Amino acid sequence: MTSTTPSSDAVLDVQNLVKHFPLTTGIVFKRHVGSVQAVDGVSFELRKGETLGVVGESGCGKSTLAKLLMRLEEPTSGRVMYNGENIYDLRGKALREMRRKIQIVFQDPYSSLNPRMTVGDIVGEPYEIHPEAAPKGQRRAKVQELLDIVGLNPEHINRxxxxxxxxQRQRIGIARGLALRPDVIICDEPVSALDVSVQAQVVNLLESLQDEFGLSYIFIAHDLSVVRHISDRVAVMYLGRVAEIGSDAQIYEKPTHPYTQALLSAVPVPDPSVRGQRQQILLSGDVPSPASPPSGCRFRTRCWKATDLCAEQTPELVVRPGSDHESACHYADVREDVVVHH
Amino acid sequence: MxxxxxxxxxxxxxxxxxxxxxxxxxxxxxxxxxxxxxxxxxxxxxxxxxxxxxxxxxxxxxxxxxxxxxxxxxxxxxxxxxxxxxxxxxxxxxxxxxxxxxxxxxxxxxxxxxxxxxxxxxxxxxxxxxxxxxxxxxxxxxxxxxxxxxxxxxxxxxxxxxxxxxxxxxxxxxxxxxxxxxxxxxxxxxxxxxxxxxxxxxxxxxxxxxxxxxxxxxxxxxxxxxxxxxxxxxxxxxxxxxxxMYSGRIMEQASVHDIYGAPAHPYTEGLLRSIPRVDLKGQELSAIKGLPPNLSRIPEGCEFRPRCPYAQQICHDTRPPLLEIAPGRFSACHFAQEVLEGDFDNAEQ
The missing domain is CATH 3.40.50.300 (P-loop containing nucleotide triphosphate hydrolases)
Known part of the structure; x- marks a missing residue:
């Protein structure tokens, strides 16, 4: 697969990342019987100060991707370049430094905060692990400053x-992510557990923090309208691979991959006056198991355009004729009728 | 009852x-x-x-x-x-x-x-x-x-x-x-x-x-x-x-076209405005400030008052009943007409 030359302002350069989880049988004599191909050849770059949205349905590998980028999982193959170095080669001090600079905000603000720790301890915990980031005497003040930054009352530090x-809990999670002044924050479904009116507050907070601290975000979500709002570029994933990647306008207004088109057409539009006017593509069946993905194009089993070629040849993620962004479809074709502009 | x-x-x-x-x-x-x-x-x-x-x-x-x-x-x-x-x-x-x-x-x-x-x-x-x-x-x-x-x-x-x-x-x-x-x-x-x-x-x-x-x-x-x-x-x-519904009460009741066309309650209006919209990309989302009330301590007067951008003294004193404001449309807001006609927005501008 081709690895693009990183532009000078790339913070993360992900090159052909692969993660296969082995499937074994037997208890004493373990035998490999296959593998779950959670992430299978993903390449993209994250530029400084930008937000890259990653969308896709359950099982498409977006959370495994998040773990790989955090180096919470070791990849089967592939590289992630950060500051000119492959994060999977880092050791000792350099690894600790990398861990400071790439942080994560989790989906569920209920299970990602330890119920027995006070907010001060939760937000200050990164300083226990990286004591060089804040001298002991200043930690409390730093934590209070962080609480203030994310819009919580600094006096609630002992709650x-x-x-x-x-x-508010999601704000605590964000404050913890900010504690070590990272370059990159991976937001794994940060607003999907929240109510609509509160979602907007957290999205606004993330955007203003990005401006203030020059952060780069990887924003993983399944809510396409939130992703569109916050992202500069969007990657659409299907069964461990990137189906299409481009600017938010390219993906949402001129999608070329059939999966992107189906996904966009399935999003309910909050406007009853367009009811029945939009073209809805109903996909048949379910996503195949990542343990035995289809040959060639992984979407072909549900695709209305599929031919023999799709079964034989894996479509590369390249810029297709007639379009201006990368798409992994042999028959990539701009289609505008699936999106309703309101 | x-x-x-x-x-x-x-x-x-x-x-x-x-x-x-x-x-x-x-x-x-x-x-x-x-x-x-x-x-x-x-x-x-x-x-x-x-x-x-x-x-x-x-x-x-x-x-x-x-x-x-x-x-x-x-x-x-x-x-x-x-x-x-x-x-x-x-x-x-x-x-x-x-x-x-x-x-x-x-x-x-x-x-x-x-x-x-x-x-x-x-x-x-x-x-x-x-x-x-x-x-x-x-x-x-x-x-x-x-x-x-x-x-x-x-x-x-x-x-x-x-x-x-x-x-x-x-x-x-x-x-x-x-x-x-x-x-x-x-x-x-x-x-x-x-x-x-x-x-x-x-x-x-x-x-x-x-x-x-x-x-x-x-x-x-x-x-x-x-x-x-x-x-x-x-x-x-x-x-x-x-x-x-909000805080255990119906705030607004209407046909789907009426509500999405022009909400007649500030809460509905806030909800609809908090949806990300294509033409407003790059701007702040308009969020409803604050949090829903604790159901064992529902505020006096209108339940939505603490979060409402238009709240007045009367909203504190009297809980607005759900009233018919137009044929087939009901709203529980003292200022339903004003919200419906967008008078508050005009006043702000």
């Missing part, structure tokens, strides 16, 4: 997570 | 015209150690045959508790219906003894839950669980019940129903499990189907399949459907009428 609402 | 009707003569004089389902001034509270949480405070709505009524609200707004009270599956204790009536074709279900009420459940009013995996029993095949509806309610033999089950699984478009009838819930995908739940709910051909966040746990392409299936089934059977959701997109797609 426990259960005393906060879902939106 | 509704007066108690003797169950012997439940039908009012115009029984023929009695609505399919009528919720009348329903009150539900939860008595907990920390005090009484008033989850539903005077909710009324009417559902007709073939109508889709969407109950829109955030967590804690009382939308699911209302549904549980209609079905009679409220956890008691701690939950208690403290007032009101739920009339099915004129018959107040709340006045019936449990034995009689069971006859209505599933046959007259059925319900689909959000989380299909935890609603299905993991140790029985799905076919057995669906067939239970026929065995228990209709007294069919195992063989007949099984045949009806395969038929039903076909109707909810589960591929290879005959082969899959003996599979267990974990062998199905999320979307297929929700189809099984739907099959169970329509087994006895109910008149009213309550769908409580039926697609919240599903992916967007699967959500589209399920909503299409529900719409088709509803049309074929002319069911009344109550769709409980927080998804403004789904509501716009399928609803005829919308009830916007």
């Amino acid at each position: 426990y997570p259960h005393q906060f609402s879902g939106g | 509704a007066t108690t009707e003797p169950s012997a003569a439940p039908r009012p004089p115009d029984a023929g015209a009695a609505p399919l389902l009528e919720v009348d001034d329903l009150h539900v509270e939860f008595r907990t150690r920390d005090g009484v949480a008033k989850a539903v405070n005077g909710v009324s709505y009417t559902l007709s045959e073939g109508e889709t009524l969407a109950v829109l609200g955030e967590s804690g707004s009382g939308k699911s508790v209302t549904a549980q009270a209609i079905m009679g599956i409220l956890d008691t204790p701690p939950g208690y219906v403290t007032g009101g009536a739920v009339r099915f074709r004129g018959q107040d279900l709340l006045q019936l003894p449990e034995e009689e009420r069971r006859a209505y459940r599933g046959r007259s009013v059925a319900m689909i839950f959000q989380d299909a995996l935890s609603s299905l029993n993991p140790v029985f095949p799905v076919g057995w669980q669906i067939a239970e509806m026929f065995r228990v309610h209709e007294g069919l033999s195992k063989k007949d019940a099984r045949a009806r089950t395969v038929d039903l699984m076909d109707q909810v478009r589960i591929p290879a129903a005959r082969e899959r009838v003996n599979d267990y819930p974990h062998q199905f995908s999320g979307g297929m499990r929700q189809r099984i739940m739907i099959a169970m709910s329509i087994a006895l051909d109910p008149d009213v189907l309550i769908a409580d966040e039926p697609t919240t746990a599903l992916d967007v392409t699967v959500q589209a399949q399920i909503m299409n299936l529900l719409a088709d089934l509803q049309r074929e059977r002319n069911m009344g459907m109550i769709l409980i959701t927080h998804d403004l997109g789904v509501v716009a797609d399928v609803a005829d009428t919308i009830e916007v």
